[in-house]
């Protein structure tokens with residue numbers, strides 16, 4: 001299964017991803033110039049958060065056990081059987097917002113004007129996600145979740161090893177201190 | 182039969198599907214009183230006001246699965262745990278190895294609201310009754326709803342604005358008394374009044390007038406209200422009639438462990454029928470809970486290492502005809518309160534907290550960050566950035582404190598966390 005991941009060191013917080021997502025996925029016109037004149041204003045499924053020093057583009061992580069799907073009161077949120085992606089079927093969504101309350105990452109957003117909830121489905125029915133294509137710094141990347149998990153597992157092990165090393169050093173330092181007293 | 186489920190509501194249906202997936206070689210039978218199973222009970226108000234078709238109500242259609250048998254239109258009258266047998270109202274018996282009771286709830290109908298031989302009175306719970314109400318409503322637009330809890334408020338809000346005149350009677354002095362503080366409920370009340378719903382708070386139904394076999398008027402708080410259609414949404418109780426002669430009940434409660442097991446190791450229970458015992462009694466009777474519990478019970482039925490429910494909260498969210506509302510939990514004794522309020526914009530957000538942790542609250546008019554606040558409440562996370570900051574309706578709040586790497590990692594799939 002695939003999800004969109006972010007290179008933290010490349011994200012500048014420019015919000016290009018938001019603009020293109022809102023235009024391509026939220027507007028009727030599909031061009032930026034016309035999209036900004038639409039009412040209601042098209043909304044993005046990716047949102048840039050964080051401080052200006054450390055911005056980050058956030059979107060749905062396509063959880064394996066998705067609480068949003070379990071909480072949906074109408075069956076609008078369903079997992080695509082082929083790709084595993086969690087998709088909101090807008091025709092079935094009544095805008096009760098229950099899914100927004102059950103997403104622990106806070107990446108499902110109410111769109112009250114259209115009475116639907118919004119989440120990233122990584123542009124399932126397009127060739128590639130528009131945010132990934134549009135990002136000027138290549139900060140967004142479509143990754144294999146399994147590979148990503150392997151990556152984080154390795155990171156965790158490295159961090160743990162680093163901590164152990166630090167503890168070892170701290171212990172040694174303490175011993176040195178005690179011995180020099 | 183390897184397993185039998187009583188109740189084809191959402192807990193029972195989810196359990197049946199999860200059971201088939203988890204134990205592909207085992208057989209399962211599901212029995213339900215209603216003619217149809219697997220529909221969205223939560224959408225009945227929209228179905229009754231004709232904004233939703235009947236087809237859209239169903240989340241499950243009968244599939245050709247030889248190991249899943251559905252018996253609908255039949256009630257389980259009693260259970261004999263010793264012989265592992267169910268007695269049905271069609272005089273048949275069904276034997277089980279494992280049993281799941283997912284019989285849900287039944288509406289409380291005060292005696293005064295059920296006069297004999299009177300048409301036009303509808304308890305809000307089942308599709309069968311909702312269908313009758315849907316047919317009845319167009320010619321009987323003067324509506325009274327009894328009960329200002331979740332179901333009553335939803336019903337009233339969805340009927341208002343569809344050419345019905347709607348009055349709502351609640352015995353407490355506020356709406357949603359089991360979900361909101363009095364201050365929070367004021368906004369809901371103002372919103373419903375704006376939608377032309379007449380509120381009678383602190384009132385109960387004292388009398389009803391029946392004329393020519395139909396409801397004609399309702400007396401509440403000393404006043405007579407014209408009424409052609411009466412919806413009863415005065416709360417619900419677990420439907421446990423089938424267990425009345427068994428040893429499974431404790432003071433009318435069907436108590437289960439957090440792994441959803443009853444006193445009998447072969448009998449599990451889930452959804453609105455149960456009371457969960459875990460350092461106290463919990464009755465999280467909501468749709469999302471019924472889904473999660475149904476799935477968990479199915480997994481645990483034959484598991485050698487049963488799992489426990491990790492969330493017992495009764496949180497809820499709704500859109501009341503334009504007013505968004507999140508319920509995280511009612512005021513807790515001894516908890517502190519933090520409030521963010523913008524009355525001009527119809528926004529009121531409050532959090533109840535103890536020892537630096539969120540224990541309840543409500544977001545009204547602006548529900549941003551609801552998911553994160555719910556997540557923090559569930560995990561018992563310490564609030565580092567201050568509750569006032571947390572309550573502000575803006576998306577960046579959660580990174581304002583210290584934008585640590587772990588915080589990012591938890592919310593995004595971060596590829597290069599170095600250098601943060």
Ligand SMILES: Cc1cc2nc3c(=O)[nH]c(=O)nc-3n(C[C@H](O)[C@H](O)[C@H](O)COP(=O)(O)OP(=O)(O)OC[C@H]3O[C@@H](n4cnc5c(N)ncnc54)[C@H](O)[C@@H]3O)c2cc1C
Nearest residue numbers: 188190191192213214256257284285286452453467468471
């Ligand atoms: C109008 C309305 C709106 C709601 N809105 C919301 C909402 O917005 N959010 C939310 O979280 N919750 C909401 N709820 C509550 C939610 O619907 C319930 O929490 C949920 O349906 C409980 O599921 P369940 O499977 O436990 O029980 P039920 O859905 O009640 O299903 C139980 C089933 O068991 C069957 N049964 C009972 N006894 C027997 C027997 N002896 N033999 C055979 N069959 C039997 C019944 O016929 C029924 O089909 C709403 C409820 C109503 C009525």
